[in-house]
Amino acid sequence: MSLLLAFVPLPVPASATDLAGLMDELIPKLLAEHGVPGAAVAAVSAGHQVVAKGYGYADRDRKIPADATITGFATASPAKTFTAAAVLQLVHEGRLDLDRDVNSYLTAFQIPNTFPGRPITLRHLLTHTAGFESNVLGTSWPDPADVEPLASAGQHGLPERVRPFDDRGLLAGGHRAFERSPVTLHLWLLYAGLVAFLAALVGMPVAALVRRLRGRPARHRLAWWLAWLTSGLVTVFVYGLAATIVIAPTDAILVGSPLLIGALPASSTAFVLTAGLVVCTTVAWWKGWWGLPGRISFTAYTAAGVAFMTIAYLYNMVGGGVRLTIRLAQADAQSIIAPICGAAASKSPASSTMPKRLTE
Numbered sequence: 097m098s099l100l101l102a103f104v105p106l107p108v109p110a111s112a113t114d115l116a117g118l119m120d121e122l123i124p125k126l127l128a129e130h131g132v133p134g135a136a137v138a139a140v141s142a143g144h145q146v147v148a149k150g151y152g153y154a155d156r157d158r159k160i161p162a163d164a165t166i167t168g169f170a171t172a173s174p175a176k177t178f179t180a181a182a183v184l185q186l187v188h189e190g191r192l193d194l195d196r197d198v199n200s201y202l203t204a205f206q207i208p209n210t211f212p213g214r215p216i217t218l219r220h221l222l223t224h225t226a227g228f229e230s231n232v233l234g235t236s237w238p239d240p241a242d243v244e245p246l247a248s249a250g251q252h253g254l255p256e257r258v259r260p261f262d263d264r265g266l267l268a269g270g271h272r273a274f275e276r277s278p279v280t281l282h283l284w285l286l287y288a289g290l291v292a293f294l295a296a297l298v299g300m301p302v303a304a305l306v307r308r309l310r311g312r313p314a315r316h317r318l319a320w321w322l323a324w325l326t327s328g329l330v331t332v333f334v335y336g337l338a339a340t341i342v343i344a345p346t347d348a349i350l351v352g353s354p355l356l357i358g359a360l361p362a363s364s365t366a367f368v369l370t371a372g373l374v375v376c377t378t379v380a381w382w383k384g385w386w387g388l389p390g391r392i393s394f395t396a397y398t399a400a401g402v403a404f405m406t407i408a409y410l411y412n413m414v415g416g417g418v419r420l421t422i423r424l425a426q427a428d429a430q431s432i433i434a435p436i437c438g439a440a441a442s443k444s445p446a447s448s449t450m451p452k453r454l455t456e
Contacts, residue, residue, distance in 0.1 A: 112146050112147050115139055115146060115147055116147045116149065119137055119139070119147065119149060120149075123135060123137055123149075123151045124151060124152075127151060127152050132152065133152050133153050133156045134150065134151060134152030134153045134154050134156070134161070134162035134167070135150070135151050135152060135162060136148070136149070136150045136151075136162055136163070136164040136167055136169060137149055137150075137151065137164070138164060148164035148165070149164050150162035150163040150164045150165075150167060154167040180222055183218060183222065187218075192218060193218070194217060194218045194219040194222075195217050195218075195219055196217060196218070197215035197216070197217065198215070198216050198217060198218060198221065199215065199216075202250075204246075204247030204250060204251065205247060205250040205251040205254070207254065207257070208254075208257070210256075210257045210260075211227075211257070211260040214260035216257070226257065227257050227258060227259040227260050228255040228256065228257050228258070229255045229256045229257075229258045282407050282410075285403040285404065285406070285407050286403075286404055286407050286408075288400045288403060288404070289330075289400045289401055289402075289403050289404020289405070289407075290330070290334065290404060291400070292327075292396070292397050292400035292401060292404075293326070293327040293330045293331060293400075293401065293404065294327070294331065295397075296323050296324055296326075296327040296397055297324065297327040297328055297331055300320055300321075300323065300324045300327075301324065304317070304320070314386070314390075315385065315386065316376075316380075316385050316386070319373075319376040319380065319385075319394070320394075322369060322372055322373060322376065323373060323376075323394070323397055323398075323401075325369060326366050326369040326370060326373060326401060329362040329363070329365050329366035329369070330362070330363070330366045330401075330404065332359060332362040333359045333360070333362040333363040333366065333413075335359070336355050336356050336358060336359025336360075336362070337356060337359060337413070339355055340355050340356040360413075360414070363405075363408060363413055363414050364414050366405065367405050367408070367409065367414050370398075370401050370402060370405045373397075373398045373401055373402075374398060374402065376394070376398075377391075377394060377395050377398045380394060380395075381395075
């Protein structure tokens with residue numbers, strides 16, 4: 097079950113009773129409109145809870161109603177909002193500095209000085225410009241009892257910092273931090289590559305069989321079989337990824353799906369073989385292999401394959417320890433910000449309730 101966090105402007109009712117009546121009128125309509133099985137809604141004013149009610153079901157199949165006092169909702173990424181609000185409160189109180197090296201606040205672990213003179217600041221963490229690698233595979237736990245303390249997770253699971261940003265949010269070289277080609281283009285490149293791989297996987301053996309039956313086997317067959325092997329490996333990887341998403345639990349990628357982890361070496365091998373395809377294409381044009389139609393078809397296949405593997409690389413879908421060291425890296429900064437909040441908040445017990453809760 098997940099949490100839907102929303103701030104909805106409402107007319108101010110005269111009393112808590114009026115507010116509860118307004119919620120009873122509005123919330124069921126929203127649940128029905130968006131197909132949400134259940135929700136818990138609370139209204140807070142001047143730091144005090146005014147009303148809290150459950151609507152719909154916590155378990156629709158067993159008809160267990162949602163209860164605002166006992167039904168659990170996973171906060172997931174909205175916790176970043178709470179963490180950021182706590183950080184800015186502490187900044188406002190003068191106990192944190194947005195532009196100070198975060199290592200000055202951390203006690204349980206330190207962030208390696210990967211890029212001397214370019215320390216990571218709270219401003220970087222809050223704006224996702226710290227430059228950490230992006231890799232969520234196996235970074236969550238299926239059982240809450242197994243969750244590591246933040247200090248331990250920071251010591252053993254700190255992502256690698258692959259690229260620094262300056263105070264203006266710019267990468268080295270002047271490229272803007274979030275300047276990327278459209279996601280739609282990425283999808284079309286993936287689709288084009290996947291179609292080329294599937295066509296090669298099925299078509300190349302058929303074409304080889306036909307040529308053999310006609311007594312005209314293809315020259316330089318190793319290049320074609322290299323393309324066919326690359327297609328097979330990509331197909332294995334795509335199947336593993338699709339099966340993980342469709343069949344496995346929704347958090348399988350974060351927890352670490354054995355199926356997906358097993359498929360990642362296929363993508364790594366295909367990535368390396370794609371470089372071989374580029375070499376074969378170059379030699380084919382240089383040496384005049386296969387005639388013009390053959391060279392054009394092989395070049396088109398190689399181009400589609402390079403497009404597919406490039407996007408897979410950018411989205412960290414190439415396993416075997418391969419990292420993209422020039423991508424626009426982002427990281428979930430909560431594992432670093434939360435200990436900082438706790439350290440700063442502990443200095444002033446009178447006003448540290450919210451940050452302490454965040455770090456527990």
